[in-house]
Amino acid sequence: MKFKCVLFLHISFVFNYSCSALPSNVPTQQPETYLEAVTYIYNLMDEDNRVYVKNVPFNDLIMFHRHWGAKIRASLNLWGGNRELLKSCAENLGSDSIHPESASQFIIEGVWKKLNADIDSIDFSKLDTNVYFIRILETIQLAKKNNDNRLMLSLPSWVYKQWEYWDNEERWFNLNNEAKKIIKGENELNSLALLFLSQTKENLDIVDDKLQQKLTHLEYDDIHLPEFVVNSEEKRTVSKLRSLTSQELALNCYGMLYQREFLSLDDYNQWMQLRDSNYLIRWKYASEMNTDDFERLLKMPRKFLEILILTNQYYDIDEHNSGLAYRYNSYDGIVDSLMAFTAFNNKDFDKEPYDESIKKRAYNSLDSEYNKNVMRALHMLSDIADHIPAADLYDMLSPSTIIKYETTLKTEDLLDYKYVVSFLLATQKERILAHPNSDEIFNIVKYYWDNRFISWAMQYYIAELLVQIDLDRAKTVFSPEFEKIPDHGSFTRNAIIEALIKYNFVQDKVFLYNWYWKIQEKEFLTVPREWSLMLSLLRDTNDETNALYKSIINDSRFSRQEFFEDN
Structure with a gap:
């Protein structure tokens, strides 16, 4: 059995105290010891706040960390030069050092103990x-x-x-x-x-x-x-x-x-x-998954992939950015055991199994064994997707499957099916492009382009898929975005420009050249800024695009010198 952490539900409250109107018993000099800091903060509190904090359970004091704690960290200069106070907090905690955020929480706990000095509170974390x-x-x-x-x-x-x-x-x-x-x-x-x-x-x-x-x-x-x-x-x-x-x-x-x-x-x-x-609910709350289960589920790769993603139990899904799995739950040990069962625990990978055009969470280093295991776990999930029969793969991508899932299986315990679609789009590019009916697969992918409910980051990738499936139809879909000079930035337009530069530059060279001059002076808030994105792509994609890049920056109309400073 592996250890598992479940986070508190944090409740925030902002303490309103003014450092410019201190009670007479508050020292004007900044406190340098833990006990001085506790007294200092205690004296800043009005009676209502004292009564409130006094009656909050000790283990729920973390709810004050974000707002009240931030004010304490600022007013006591915990991020700056108050090293004596940090040293004193560490000594009182029985540690060699302490982080400023931990120190502010320790001071809040000290205030609570001062408020509750009349009761014999027990430190249950230290009991035998x-x-x-x-x-x-x-x-x-x-x-x-x-x-x-x-x-x-x-x-x-x-x-x-x-x-x-x-x-x-x-x-x-x-x-x-x-x-x-x-x-x-x-x-x-x-x-x-x-x-x-x-x-x-x-x-x-x-x-x-x-x-x-x-x-x-x-x-x-x-x-x-x-x-x-x-x-x-x-x-x-x-x-x-x-x-x-x-x-x-x-x-x-x-x-x-x-x-x-x-x-x-x-x-x-x-x-x-x-x-x-409901097989998804059953597996989400199963007490364990053993080798017999692995052997059986690997023979049903479609169902296994759905279990591993939709239950949100085994892999962590980046719901706010790429919509992709980006790490795994190592606490319950199931994915580790599955990697051992499939012999992925002795393989090494230098990157995630996703297409490079997808903007995703980057890892700082693959030096640690944990990050190596993350890469192995993601590639193992991709390998399960690789074994899904073609008919099942295209059915899973079909919008009708999402509707069916929503009406028959989805509960509040499960993730939306779009996260399965995201993973399949990101890892099954070659199989998607090999679909025998280009009209059918184009319509499927276009559905996700039109609805854009997977994630904005996936738009770059989906634009490239549409261009590669059927260039002429893709350009017809994209054309409304360029009918007039825009007054705001657009991730959608950025995605289209990137796809055209990478896959249809020769045919669209004139269009791209003219479009750059239309938007060069536009101060769009979208990052990357459209003119900067175009320059970067033209410079770095290939020799032909680089030639156009040079003609733009050497033109007398060129006015974006900050591009060179940023790059």
């Missing part, structure tokens, strides 16, 4: 494994006995919310094993141990029997869990202690395992039926 769950239960029981919910503010966040961040794999592993020991018996720690184990789907088989026993029982299980409702707009936190039935606890645990909210037993049962009937 054998008393960890015991202390959690004792804290909850004491809060109930004293009717003081603030006693629960230092509890680990998995106790009261579905997301937890673990930065210590060894500690998580040890606590996981301790929880497995606890659920073997029936004792008052059993429910907490089940809740802990439900953080990761890899524990599904272990906890499923226990949860099924509780799922139909409506009696109260003597388990109490805290609930904190943080309202950042009103600067208010409401806390309470909930008493759960066995069924509510089971639904809560299943909600963590499946990363969703089950409001009732019927809601849970309906979703389980969907999971059993």
Whole structure:
């Protein structure tokens, strides 16, 4: 089992304090020690902010990192020359050094501790494994006995919310094993141990029997869990202690395992039926994928590719830029095991399997073993696509498949089918161009050009595909973009220009030459700027294009001297 991190849902709140109107007890000299910094920030806070922060759970203080933390980093000069303060923060944290962002968060935590000095808060991250769950239960029981919910503010966040961040794999592993020991018996720690184990789907088989026993029982299980409702707009936190039935606890645990909210037993049962009937949902929430599964799924490459991309479970998809897979989930170990099974773990690649015209996320270096594995994992995914039969490949690219997917399989748990299309377009160029019916494949690719819903970066590549499939039809499609001199930049137009220079320069040489002079003085915001893109492509594509480049820059009308400064 591999370690997996799930990030918190961050909530932001901007603290409004003015450094020009400080209370009389605030020192005018910048603090140089951790304790001075805590006192300094504490004294800047008005009473409303103090009450608000005081009642926020300790492990949710990260929600202040972006805005309040940024103000602290600026006002205390943590990015600049306040080395004494950074040194003091590191010493108090028990470290040799500390990053400015970590230091600001450490100061926020210090302010919280100062505000909550009247309660005996526990640092659960440092408790011995054998008393960890015991202390959690004792804290909850004491809060109930004293009717003081603030006693629960230092509890680990998995106790009261579905997301937890673990930065210590060894500690998580040890606590996981301790929880497995606890659920073997029936004792008052059993429910907490089940809740802990439900953080990761890899524990599904272990906890499923226990949860099924509780799922139909409506009696109260003597388990109490805290609930904190943080309202950042009103600067208010409401806390309470909930008493759960066995069924509510089971639904809560299943909600963590499946990363969703089950409001009732019927809601849970309906979703389980969907999971059993929808192969994508089934694989998204499967507890594991073993070598027998690999052998079977590799014989169904179309379905396997859909599973690996659409479930958003095994590969990370760059949804905001290229729309392509750009790395893989190494935490659950499945892709690593699959690479070993397919012998891709001993191969090396110097670039991604995508066409060079696609603007994609670049890796700084292939020196690290992780980045080498990223290249192997992407090429392995491409190899699976290579084995998809031609008929299936063209069917997967067909717009009708997207419609069918949306109406029969798609749920909020799954990615849009356009990400499968993106991957196929980016890795199956030769097979796409070899389609026996040029009209059919042109219409398919044109659909994605017209809709442009994959990503703007793919437009460059799709323009080149259209030119290579049917130049005359492509130019007819492109012509409206050049009917008048534009008043704004266009990635679409940039994509067309790049395709024409690379694949039809001789025939369009005059057009390109004239177009450059039409847009040379235009200050488009689109990056790269159109005139600069044209100059770069003409200079670098081949000898013929370079000749036109020289004629332009030597022309008396040429006015873009900054091109040489930028290049």
